[in-house]
Amino acid sequence: MTEPLLSVRDLKKHYPIRKGLFNRQVGAARAVDGISFDIAQGEALGLVGESGCGKSTAASSVIRLEEPTSGEVIFNGGGRESATRNPDGTHPNDVTKFDDEELMQFRRGAQMIFQDPSSSFDPRMSVGNGVGELLKVHGMSDRHRRRAIVEDLLERVGLSASDFDRYPHEFSGGQKQRIALARALVLNPDLIIADEPVSALDVSIQAEILSLINDLQDEFGLSLLFISHDMSVIRQICDRVAVMYLGEIVEIGPVEEIFTNPQHPYTEALLSSIPTPDPRASIGGIELKGTVPSPTNPPSGCRFHTRCHKVIQPDGVDIDQDDWRGVLNFREKVITGEIDIEQVRENVAAGGSGPSDSEIRAEIRREFDISETVDDADLEETLSEAMNLLLGDNAEMAGEFLSDEITTPCAETEPETTVHTPDHESACLRHEGQAAAEPNPADD
Numbered sequence: 001m002t003e004p005l006l007s008v009r010d011l012k013k014h015y016p017i018r019k020g021l022f023n024r025q026v027g028a029a030r031a032v033d034g035i036s037f038d039i040a041q042g043e044a045l046g047l048v049g050e051s052g053c054g055k056s057t058a059a060s061s062v063i064r065l066e067e068p069t070s071g072e073v074i075f076n077g078g079g080r081e082s083a084t085r086n087p088d089g090t091h092p093n094d095v096t097k098f099d100d101e102e103l104m105q106f107r108r109g110a111q112m113i114f115q116d117p118s119s120s121f122d123p124r125m126s127v128g129n130g131v132g133e134l135l136k137v138h139g140m141s142d143r144h145r146r147r148a149i150v151e152d153l154l155e156r157v158g159l160s161a162s163d164f165d166r167y168p169h170e171f172s173g174g175q176k177q178r179i180a181l182a183r184a185l186v187l188n189p190d191l192i193i194a195d196e197p198v199s200a201l202d203v204s205i206q207a208e209i210l211s212l213i214n215d216l217q218d219e220f221g222l223s224l225l226f227i228s229h230d231m232s233v234i235r236q237i238c239d240r241v242a243v244m245y246l247g248e249i250v251e252i253g254p255v256e257e258i259f260t261n262p263q264h265p266y267t268e269a270l271l272s273s274i275p276t277p278d279p280r281a282s283i284g285g286i287e288l289k290g291t292v293p294s295p296t297n298p299p300s301g302c303r304f305h306t307r308c309h310k311v312i313q314p315d316g317v318d319i320d321q322d323d324w325r326g327v328l329n330f331r332e333k334v335i336t337g338e339i340d341i342e343q344v345r346e347n348v349a350a351g352g353s354g355p356s357d358s359e360i361r362a363e364i365r366r367e368f369d370i371s372e373t374v375d376d377a378d379l380e381e382t383l384s385e386a387m388n389l390l391l392g393d394n395a396e397m398a399g400e401f402l403s404d405e406i407t408t409p410c411a412e413t414e415p416e417t418t419v420h421t422p423d424h425e426s427a428c429l430r431h432e433g434q435a436a437a438e439p440n441p442a443d444d
């Protein structure tokens with residue numbers, strides 16, 4: 001079996017949080033928190049998720065622009081042969097252990113392009129020299145040869161050889177991204193990591209650059225790690241996709257399968273937010289409320305449970321799912337002390353004289369999309385008791401009470417990985433009990 005070009009195993013990047021006079025570490029932002037994936041030769045893997053879920057940190061840790069906290073990045077390219085592990089368990093091709101010389105060689109074989117190409121060009125250097133500079137750094141001293149290679153590349157990315165002597169400011173955003181691609185290709189890499197390469201471009205230009213990346217990938221036999229917050233962009237370019245949430249990969253699989261048969265509720269929500277109606281993505285109307293929680297203090301259990309529309313109800317409870325989501329949102333806001341009962345009272349009173357308690361209760365239920373009564377007598381009583389405490393200015397007690405009385409299994413248990421088809425996995429408690437993931441041979 002051929003080894004993947006890139007194997008990432010349990011990669012973590014934690015940023016220390018420091019405070020106080022002595023700059024002591026008081027915590028860590030777990031931006032990337034144990035991700036694993038493979039990319040085969042010539043394959044394009046997408047990494048998708050909302051802003052702040054750790055995509056860029058993952059990319060820069062793979063290419064070692066950031067030093068990973070732990071994990072392995074095994075790269076079988078850039079002239080390195082696949083290799084077996086050393087007797088001490090380390091791997092000769094583990095990028096995280098490379099010394100400076102090995103790192104330099106690795107960076108010939110793995111190149112990165114960014115969202116804003118302007119920032120990576122020297123405005124005083126012609127684009128031709130900017131692209132050719134890498135050849136010079138890596139030992140090609142013949143100026144004519146460098147020029148010939150760069151001119152050829154400029155043409156392959158849809159510009160012309162005569163653009164060699166022009167300067168970055170003379171080009172549009174889309175053209176600059178073409179030049180960035182030429183530069184990424186100049187050392188003949190095996191892998192390109194593209195971090196939101198079309199997000200800053202007009203939609204019409206986006207399509208052109210995506211199609212160019214597709215063509216170049218075929219022509220050069222490249223592997224691609226393609227980062228985007230946009231599922232529709234991923235679909236245009238990738239063979240497989242890894243869905244990332246709060247530092248973790250929650251689902252990974254072939255793009256078409258993920259689009260037609262998503263298994264994780266977060267993937268469903270991302271698909272549902274694609275603006276153009278897509279007949280093959282039959283999910284609609286799932287609203288992904290709020291932002292990704294802080295990686296400094298991620299939610300317990302499944303990290304997505306605080307926003308999940310399919311969050312599990314405890315044994316013995318079987319109410320309308322939207323009501324259940326509303327009940328959990330209410331619980332959370334009471335616990336964090338974010339319900340200002342005086343404010344609610346004032347809002348309700350705005351329409352007339354002093355509101356009754358039942359009007360305030362109704363307002364809170366409306367606010368959290370909880371029906372007038374939920375279909376479970378015990379739960380209804382718990383809600384009623386919590387509202388009594390709020391109305392009696394006992395917000396703290398209300399929080400403690402709800403924290404004890406209402407819970408979801410999703411907050412208590414970290415989901416294991418479930419294998420749906422051999423190359424489609426997700427981590428959601430709803431699938432628990434189905435086939436568990438086989439250990440990856442590369443972990444041995």
Ligand SMILES: Nc1ncnc2c1ncn2[C@@H]1O[C@H](COP(=O)(O)OP(=O)(O)OP(=O)(O)O)[C@@H](O)[C@H]1O
Nearest residue numbers: 015029031049050051052053054055056057058295
């Ligand atoms: N140097 C840093 N120190 C502390 N926290 C950081 C640092 N860099 C990133 N983070 C945090 O790590 C998390 C992941 O950030 P990252 O930029 O990787 O996410 P992203 O998915 O790429 O988002 P975006 O698309 O907005 O760049 C965020 O919560 C961010 O605030």
